[in-house]
Amino acid sequence: MLWAIPTLVGISLVVFLLTSLLPDPALEGDGPTTEAVPDAPRLLRAEDARRLRFVDLPNFINETPDDVRARTQATLDAIAAGGPEGDLAELRLARIGGAALPTALPRLSSMTTEARRRVARALTPLAVRMAVDPFALGSSPDDALKFWERFWQDHVMDFTPGASKRAVERLVRHGTELRAEELASLDTYALADLMEAIDATDRHDALLQLMKIVAKITDLAPPDEATTPKELEALRAQYSFFWYVHRTDYVPLEGLDRVVASVTETRYAKWTLGAFTGSLEMLDPPTKSGNSSPKAAHRRAEGDLRHRLARRATVTLALIFLSLFGSHLVAIPLGVFAAARSGRRVDRLLSVVLFFIYSLPTFVIAAVFRGVSGGTVVAPVIALSLGAAATLSRYQRTALLEVLTTDYVRTARAKGASNLRVLLVHALRNAILPIIALAGVQVPQLLGGAFVVEEVWQIRGLGWETLRAIERRDVGWLVVVVCLTAVLATFALVGADLVQAALDPRARETFRRRGEA
Amino acid sequence: MSPAKPLTGPRGSFRRALSILARRRLARFGAAAIAVLLWLGTFADFFAADLPIVGVHHGETFFFANVTEPATLVMETEEEKRTSYEFALWPPVHHGPYVETDQRLKPPNREHPFGTDAQGRDVFAQVVHGTRTVLGLAFVCVALLVVLGTLAGALAGYFGGLLDLIVARLVETLTAFPAVVLVLAILALVARPSVAALVIALSLTRWTEVTRLVRAEVIRVSTQDYILAARALGASPLRILARHVFPNARAQAIVAGTFALSSTILVEASCDFLGFGLPSSAPTWGKVMAGLRDDGHAWWLFAFPGALLFVTVISQNLLGEALRDALDPHRSVAGGDERDADDAHPRAASENASGGERESAIFQAAPRV
Numbered sequence: 072m073l074w075a076i077p078t079l080v081g082i083s084l085v086v087f088l089l090t091s092l093l094p095d096p097a098l099e100g101d102g103p104t105t106e107a108v109p110d111a112p113r114l115l116r117a118e119d120a121r122r123l124r125f126v127d128l129p130n131f132i133n134e135t136p137d138d139v140r141a142r143t144q145a146t147l148d149a150i151a152a153g154g155p156e157g158d159l160a161e162l163r164l165a166r167i168g169g170a171a172l173p174t175a176l177p178r179l180s181s182m183t184t185e186a187r188r189r190v191a192r193a194l195t196p197l198a199v200r201m202a203v204d205p206f207a208l209g210s211s212p213d214d215a216l217k218f219w220e221r222f223w224q225d226h227v228m229d230f231t232p233g234a235s236k237r238a239v240e241r242l243v244r245h246g247t248e249l250r251a252e253e254l255a256s257l258d259t260y261a262l263a264d265l266m267e268a269i270d271a272t273d274r275h276d277a278l279l280q281l282m283k284i285v286a287k288i289t290d291l292a293p294p295d296e297a298t299t300p301k302e303l304e305a306l307r308a309q310y311s312f313f314w315y316v317h318r319t320d321y322v323p324l325e326g327l328d329r330v331v332a333s334v335t336e337t338r339y340a341k342w343t344l345g346a347f348t349g350s351l352e353m354l355d356p357p358t359k360s361g362n363s364s365p366k367a368a369h370r371r372a373e374g375d376l377r378h379r380l381a382r383r384a385t386v387t388l389a390l391i392f393l394s395l396f397g398s399h400l401v402a403i404p405l406g407v408f409a410a411a412r413s414g415r416r417v418d419r420l421l422s423v424v425l426f427f428i429y430s431l432p433t434f435v436i437a438a439v440f441r442g443v444s445g446g447t448v449v450a451p452v453i454a455l456s457l458g459a460a461a462t463l464s465r466y467q468r469t470a471l472l473e474v475l476t477t478d479y480v481r482t483a484r485a486k487g488a489s490n491l492r493v494l495l496v497h498a499l500r501n502a503i504l505p506i507i508a509l510a511g512v513q514v515p516q517l518l519g520g521a522f523v524v525e526e527v528w529q530i531r532g533l534g535w536e537t538l539r540a541i542e543r544r545d546v547g548w549l550v551v552v553v554c555l556t557a558v559l560a561t562f563a564l565v566g567a568d569l570v571q572a573a574l575d576p577r578a579r580e581t582f583r584r585r586g587e588a
Numbered sequence: 589m590s591p592a593k594p595l596t597g598p599r600g601s602f603r604r605a606l607s608i609l610a611r612r613r614l615a616r617f618g619a620a621a622i623a624v625l626l627w628l629g630t631f632a633d634f635f636a637a638d639l640p641i642v643g644v645h646h647g648e649t650f651f652f653a654n655v656t657e658p659a660t661l662v663m664e665t666e667e668e669k670r671t672s673y674e675f676a677l678w679p680p681v682h683h684g685p686y687v688e689t690d691q692r693l694k695p696p697n698r699e700h701p702f703g704t705d706a707q708g709r710d711v712f713a714q715v716v717h718g719t720r721t722v723l724g725l726a727f728v729c730v731a732l733l734v735v736l737g738t739l740a741g742a743l744a745g746y747f748g749g750l751l752d753l754i755v756a757r758l759v760e761t762l763t764a765f766p767a768v769v770l771v772l773a774i775l776a777l778v779a780r781p782s783v784a785a786l787v788i789a790l791s792l793t794r795w796t797e798v799t800r801l802v803r804a805e806v807i808r809v810s811t812q813d814y815i816l817a818a819r820a821l822g823a824s825p826l827r828i829l830a831r832h833v834f835p836n837a838r839a840q841a842i843v844a845g846t847f848a849l850s851s852t853i854l855v856e857a858s859c860d861f862l863g864f865g866l867p868s869s870a871p872t873w874g875k876v877m878a879g880l881r882d883d884g885h886a887w888w889l890f891a892f893p894g895a896l897l898f899v900t901v902i903s904q905n906l907l908g909e910a911l912r913d914a915l916d917p918h919r920s921v922a923g924g925d926e927r928d929a930d931d932a933h934p935r936a937a938s939e940n941a942s943g944g945e946r947e948s949a950i951f952q953a954a955p956r957v
Contacts, residue, residue, distance in 0.1 A: 427902070430905055432857065434857070434877075435894050435897070435898070438877070438880055439890075442880075442890075512764065516766060519766025519767060520766075522768055522772075522862070523768070526862055540776075549773050549777065552769070553770070556769055560761065560764035560766075564760075
């Protein structure tokens with residue numbers, strides 16, 4: 072059982088390496104660029120697209136994981152350097168918002184006048200979010216600078232982890248407008264605590280209020296009063312995906328956090344964790360500018376990976392297990408019959424027919440069946456089982472023939488057991504074991520066949536959905552399906568081993584010896 | 589039954605194997621069918637082309653105009669094409685696989701013996717030229733995967749340890765993994781789908797069979813005394829592998845390669861049928877068959893390439909099973925008997941019945957697709 076774990080890690084590595092073959096979204100862009108130097112908002116969008124796929128992170132080890140301090144520092148340096156990079160840095164600084172203030176404001180005094188003005192300009196959207204009196208902010212950049220200096224003197228005590236945590240706690244407990252305003256002046260500095268509270272709270276009104284605040288200080292779409300609890304839940308999943316991607320924009324990494332981040336802030340870690348928690352589905356979370364209404368968010372969540380996976384996988388698994396059951400039901404009697412008539416004309420004819428069916432690919436069988444029978448319910452199952460049945464009955468026949476030559480069967484015959492009794496009671500008991508082991512191998516093969524069958528009959532299962540995912544290059548879905556297939560294949564093999572061990576003492580012995588070796 | 593010729597060559601050698609093969613009717617049939625298909629694919633332009641094999645046009649003689657594609661022979665209309673030659677030796681079908689006509693979805697007739705598809709292209713031409721694409725692709729893939737699989741199997745089996753562990757796990761997982769799913773996923777994830785990507789994807793899904801068989805054989809051989817003797821004489825590991833171990837595993841590689849041929853063709857055809865196969869304009873059987881998904885009544889789109897696919901797979905499976913028996917020096921060969929297709933498995937089943945080595949018994953034949 073334990074060997075399944077290295078296998079799964081191996082599979083996740085392979086899939087990850089496949090995903091690294093994906094085109095860099097920044098290079099794809101949104102259509103051909105006309106201007107020679109792309110403008111700052113466009114660059115920011117490209118950067119966002121890259122970050123959503125974690126292309127900006129190193130593959131396996133992140134020696135210097137960026138946190139809010141490093142990022143703020145970088146934007147300030149870029150603003151000081153000026154040029155088009157400076158424009159982009161201004162947008163970045165505005166987005167980091169309040170979380171940047173503890174790093175940015177003390178450094179203002181050491182910058183050139185021009186750079187300070189640009190920083191003040193970049194912070195204007197932040198001031199608007201904080202609902203600062205426009206009069207206090209003044210009209211010129213120099214007035215704004217003075218305001219920020221005063222602001223920092225007044226509020227330096229608020230910008231501590233403890234203060235923001237307490238503020239969020241008070242808000243959750245009392246939920247008044249006043250508390251909300253208190254938080255507004257902290258802006259994104261309180262985001263980590265807000266997100267934590269969103270994760271922890273289950274009260275509808277508190278959730279609504281918290282998410283509104285988060286939406287105000289980030290680019291996320293806000294919920295409104297009409298949002299139902301179910302829609303809110305979907306929106307919450309999207310918020311936590313945003314946090315999954317952007318946490319280090321707002322949180323300083325210190326001590327142990329930094330060590331952990333050097334592993335978790337990598338593409339591989341983000342991909343695998345994301346794939347297994349199902350959050351990769353939201354590769355394109357709704358923003359205010361784009362697709363933003365809570366209704367749309369709800370629709371997206373309906374199509375949320377786990378929902379879709381559960382719905383599609385049910386169909387496919389039903390198809391597979393019906394076929395597995397059906398093919399055994401046909402194959403075992405057929406194999407027994409062929410073995411009983413071994414060497415006679417009917418056996419030879421059956422052999423040829425089975426070999427032919429065995430050699431027919433599933434898609435040919437499916438297409439022919441589709442043409443002949445149309446859209447009946449059993450047709451897909453039969454089409455899928457036919458090949459498996461042919462394989463199984465060939466094995467059943469040979470396995471039974473093999474057992475029929477053993478001494479204990481001869482003993483049974485000598486003791487006067489009838490032919491039928493020898494075949495069904497004595498021989499089949501042993502000959503059926505390898506066929507059960509084969510079931511484990513059949514499951515992944517049937518899964519491959521199900522892809523074809525679902526496409527031919529347009530059954531909305533995993534295969535159908537995966538082909539649609541390929542058409543729209545939905546990487547999240549593909550990664551999850553490949554992982555799921557690997558898991559299914561692995562567990563089918565392990566399951567077959569366990570069943571065999573339960574039924575066959577000799578196999579149990581072998582497994583034990585292998586385990587000791 | 590003709591009197592059996594005596595077997596030639598030492599046990600397990602290729603000459604011996606060939607003489608065993610020659611005795612089996614089914615193997616002979618398989619080999620002949622593959623030869624015919626190769627011939628059909630290689631000389632596809634002699635069977636269906638939109639330009640004559642030999643043509644005299646305005647006093648100028650062209651040979652194999654379809655291959656050399658001279659610009660002066662580009663004609664506007666069908667009528668013009670037919671009348672403008674002073675002398676022309678045409679292939680049986682006057683249509684190339686790429687030429688679109690207004691004869692859309694016509695059932696088989698004299699002009700188009702296999703009918704036409706939804707774009708008015710001749711199905712016969714596509715099937716014949718598709719043979720070339722399909723077999724060429726399969727042979728390239730198999731060449732690649734046999735080299736890859738043999739290397740991995742030989743190294744893992746001989747050196748053992750961590751390398752062996754990794755290879756064994758990888759083989760186990762990939763064998764259990766549905767090939768179509770993996771190929772589709774790889775094709776979907778690469779930046780720009782290309783023929784090279786398809787070849788690599790197909791090879792990646794199918795090398796495990798070669799590795800598994802070669803590895804098992806290498807492990808078996810490596811413990812024998814003559815290897816120990818070679819080591820005692822100071823032979824380097826690579827020399828031992830190449831000179832003493834590998835020749836034993838060669839047979840396994842060839843057998844697995846034959847099965848891989850048919851399964852590669854099947855996986856490729858399945859992907860083509862689903863609409864995500866070969867990313868080029870070259871015709872393949874699967875692409876023609878995919879036409880059935882849009883036009884359910886057009887049986888001719890499916891029947892002819894399907895029959896060819898079926899014959900290909902059957903003959904390769906027959907040849908593979910016969911090769912496996914013939915190349916196995918431990919298997920006694922009862923002189924001249926003709927076994928039916930199913931008798932190829934008793935050893936597999938016996939290993940199976942003993943309960944232990946499950947995996948070696950199960951994948952004796954090509955996995956179904």
